[in-house]
Amino acid sequence: MARTQGSHSEITGPRIRAAALKLFAAHGYAAVSMRQIAREVGLQAGALYNYTPDKQDLLFSLMKAHMDELLSACASHVTSGDATTRLRNFVDFHIQFHMGRADEIFIAYMELRNLSPENFETIEALRRAYEDTLGAILEAGLTEGVFDVPDPKVTTRALIAMLTGITTWYRPDGYLSPADVSEIYWNMTRKAVGV
Amino acid sequence: MARTQGSHSEITGPRIRAAALKLFAAHGYAAVSMRQIAREVGLQAGALYNYTPDKQDLLFSLMKAHMDELLSACASHVTSGDATTRLRNFVDFHIQFHMGRADEIFIAYMELRNLSPENFETIEALRRAYEDTLGAILEAGLTEGVFDVPDPKVTTRALIAMLTGITTWYRPDGYLSPADVSEIYWNMTRKAVGV
DNA sequence: GTCTATATCGTGATAGAC
DNA sequence: GTCTATCACGATATAGAC
Numbered sequence: 104m105a106r107t108q109g110s111h112s113e114i115t116g117p118r119i120r121a122a123a124l125k126l127f128a129a130h131g132y133a134a135v136s137m138r139q140i141a142r143e144v145g146l147q148a149g150a151l152y153n154y155t156p157d158k159q160d161l162l163f164s165l166m167k168a169h170m171d172e173l174l175s176a177c178a179s180h181v182t183s184g185d186a187t188t189r190l191r192n193f194v195d196f197h198i199q200f201h202m203g204r205a206d207e208i209f210i211a212y213m214e215l216r217n218l219s220p221e222n223f224e225t226i227e228a229l230r231r232a233y234e235d236t237l238g239a240i241l242e243a244g245l246t247e248g249v250f251d252v253p254d255p256k257v258t259t260r261a262l263i264a265m266l267t268g269i270t271t272w273y274r275p276d277g278y279l280s281p282a283d284v285s286e287i288y289w290n291m292t293r294k295a296v297g298v
Numbered sequence: 299m300a301r302t303q304g305s306h307s308e309i310t311g312p313r314i315r316a317a318a319l320k321l322f323a324a325h326g327y328a329a330v331s332m333r334q335i336a337r338e339v340g341l342q343a344g345a346l347y348n349y350t351p352d353k354q355d356l357l358f359s360l361m362k363a364h365m366d367e368l369l370s371a372c373a374s375h376v377t378s379g380d381a382t383t384r385l386r387n388f389v390d391f392h393i394q395f396h397m398g399r400a401d402e403i404f405i406a407y408m409e410l411r412n413l414s415p416e417n418f419e420t421i422e423a424l425r426r427a428y429e430d431t432l433g434a435i436l437e438a439g440l441t442e443g444v445f446d447v448p449d450p451k452v453t454t455r456a457l458i459a460m461l462t463g464i465t466t467w468y469r470p471d472g473y474l475s476p477a478d479v480s481e482i483y484w485n486m487t488r489k490a491v492g493v
Numbered sequence: 494g495t496c497t498a499t500a501t502c503g504t505g506a507t508a509g510a511c
Numbered sequence: 512g513t514c515t516a517t518c519a520c521g522a523t524a525t526a527g528a529c
Contacts, residue, residue: 344496509515
């Protein structure tokens with residue numbers, strides 16, 4: 104029954120990823136060393152390479168996992184209904200998803216330039232796909248004649264920037280509940296698109 | 299008439315700052331070496347230390363200069379009038395100012411975590427002062443009874459995030475003129491605050 | 494004011510013992 | 512799977528010649 108000493112592969116991998124996520128978000132990818140990550144997990148630096156081919160891949164796999172989760176969660180929360188309903192669902196989803204993932208969001212937006220060109224293209228395509236989800240809702244609202252939006256592409260980017268901004272100030276112990284925040288941002292969004 | 303060989307103090311300082319700005323924005327503070335900056339200017343690394351005590355101070359002075367310029371330019375563009383007029387002026391100013399300074403903005407938002415604690419406090423105070431400029435306009439509009447804004451603090455942050463978002467996509471050679479962009483964002487802002 | 498040379502240290506990654 | 516030891520390199524910053 105005794106395990107081989109130091110053999111913890113099932114939990115060491117996730118712990119390394121969690122440590123990298125936390126440190127990258129706090130200090131930036133370039134400023135964090137493999138030795139720091141190893142120390143956080145309680146390993147020597149060399150042992151990390153049993154779990155990742157290199158530092159770049161560690162960053163990429165964190166961002167890729169985040170984007171995949173974002174897109175699949177969005178698809179299941181923002182499904183059917185008229186444009187106004189789907190817009191409301193998108194806003195609620197975006198805020199709820201981003202509130203609990205400050206580190207992931209920070210990395211997804213700040214570390215794009217530290218990805219290799221191929222990795223950047225992969226992540227950027229996923230980011231565009233997410234943007235297009237909102238873009239399609241705005242286009243649908245225009246077709247239905249219920250939105251007043253002069254430029255759907257610009258509006259999409261403006262709304263996403265506004266909504267994502269919560270990550271820079273929202274704290275769970277503040278005076279606003281998640282529902283309060285959702286309500287405020289939904290009202291701004293609703294009015295901005297002319298509903 | 300002949301200058302001492304290699305003596306260019308009046309122009310070398312600004313060139314170093316310009317090179318650092320460009321490189322920090324492109325690759326991030328932590329990822330840029332003093333050697334890279336020196337090479338960009340055509341110097342050896344050691345010569346940089348005639349102009350800055352260290353790398354940290356180079357970053358800080360760039361951010362400080364940017365924030366000082368932002369605040370003084372804002373103060374001179376957004377002066378008097380009713381709340382709606384001042385809001386319009388703020389939006390126009392913010393967009394115009396941010397459009398031409400992609401590198402500065404990028405650094406101001408991305409490199410806060412690479413500042414020493416004291417330097418961070420200085421920059422953060424200036425950022426709050428800028429935020430308060432918009433906050434005061436929203437409060438004034440509430441007092442005048444012309445804005446419909448449930449939470450001025452949250453609305454301030456939401457609007458600034460939305461407006462600052464232009465730096466991530468606007469390109470001068472795109473299909474929109476600066477005036478077009480201002481118009482779109484002003485309309486969204488105006489409607490969002492209920493004017 | 495800029496250069497060359499250097500001190501000191503930390504980096505990512507690998508090899509081989511256990 | 513983790514360790515120790517190490518390689519090859521690049522980092523910031525300084526010293527002293529010119």
